[in-house]
Amino acid sequence: MVQESPDYLRELIRKTRSLTNKPFGVGIVLAFPHKENLRCVLEEKVAILQLYWGQVEKDVVFEAHQAGVKVVPQIGSFEEAKHAVDAGVDAIIVQGHEAGGHVIGQEALTALVPRVVDLVASRGIPVIAAGGIVDERGYVAALALGAQGVCLGTRFLATEESYAHPEYKKKVVEMSETEYTNVYGRARWPGAPQRVLKTPFFMEWRNLPNHENESNQPVIGHSTIHGMEKEIRRFAGTVPNKTTTGDIKSMVMYAGEGVGLINEILPAAQVVKRLVEGAQTLIQQHFKSSV
């Protein structure tokens, strides 16, 4: 886990603002020191503060609302959703176990989304589904489960605009299987399992004993991350990005269960267009006439 400095984060926010006048959000991982970056997000009055991997506290929501910032946590269980609702959040992202990367989702979307939807039904809190959603079918399924929107991760990884290393994008297109593991990133983020592509490197090391981790492993590459030069050791939790050099194939490659539905690298706008138009066609063909 490499974190942005607050100055770097501020620079990114301002740069984004110079490129669009649409509202956008900033995500913060609560499992790591985050006070300064949190303050920066509120000072910059970013539209949405997205929170992940940690309990959402009432006072954070209160401060955000004072600054005119909406709070949207990503949760992975019904209990977490309850805490978030009690803290006064504005929307909830429900992550299913099918998600890629560091997976907080403990159950699949099928049953978890409707439970959270029932929980917030009377409060007007929108629910957004995340995990395993790639195309219009997952999108419309999420709507049927009661979600009002969807989050896509792996699908955007395989876009032209994505900052991922070309080799990583290629693997997302070529490969179809993932596994939930804790082989990577144990040293700096213990207790945070992840879903990864079943690359040859992973398949060789998937049974790595729990006490082994990157801390005493060889350096296998280098990356520029958030403007800083970083060494990447074997078993690090750091994915290869556009700047990464070294043994790319041995680096972690996060992906959600939907990876088997991704067969090409597309422009990001095309992904969104297909999702929306595809959903309209699906609803038209599947539901308008059938019932």
Place this chain on the structure above:
Amino acid sequence: MVQESPDYLRELIRKTRSLTNKPFGVGIVLAFPHKENLRCVLEEKVAILQLYWGQVEKDVVFEAHQAGVKVVPQIGSFEEAKHAVDAGVDAIIVQGHEAGGHVIGQEALTALVPRVVDLVASRGIPVIAAGGIVDERGYVAALALGAQGVCLGTRFLATEESYAHPEYKKKVVEMSETEYTNVYGRARWPGAPQRVLKTPFFMEWRNLPNHENESNQPVIGHSTIHGMEKEIRRFAGTVPNKTTTGDIKSMVMYAGEGVGLINEILPAAQVVKRLVEGAQTLIQQHFKSSV
């Protein structure tokens, strides 16, 4: 795992036939000796032969078709679906990892159903989704993913007609959380993990070392299963049914991830009625006007 004798199976088939003139199916677990029961199903020309936990062989499908019996395997991965299609099956049940009982589903329905749907698209093989589906939301979501039907397990457990022990039904209504484990049934069915309710007994024993199993455990109850009296030892894979006596609370209670959406015991017909009418209403309200 307690198996029916072929004579008992034949008796059940004939009794069922005396109660309805609708087509029905018989499920066979391929992981266990099944030749005689398979022959019985084909001799009795039951409408559907459902297969589970094992590779579907071409010759079995051929024999079934000769007898006018359709073959519908339940699969848990894309690879398994490919084998089934190659064997010439008539439909495929796709089980998601969210399913209860012995879980062969390796991925959630969100991504696995569309992949299998794409696989069989040109062959006219219907796909049926199983796992975590409880109400109209899961049903319509499955349809959106491309399935043509759904299988419900846990929901029918909590029906008046279900043969489950009343204490087990009660727990299905009261409890909301499940876990994927291999604590139960290891002695007689190793390598077959299951999803169970997080009962106090399970939570106490969930870390049972792999080498421990029911074979040297005390008898905690008795059951009549398929017409035979059986002892139930601790950590057996046998759920408590209507006839079971003894320490019911310490017996395995299978349930899918959808258990948190089940809040009452209903007549089975009511479950079906709500599912169908609920789906019609959902589609009407959600999709007919929106796009």
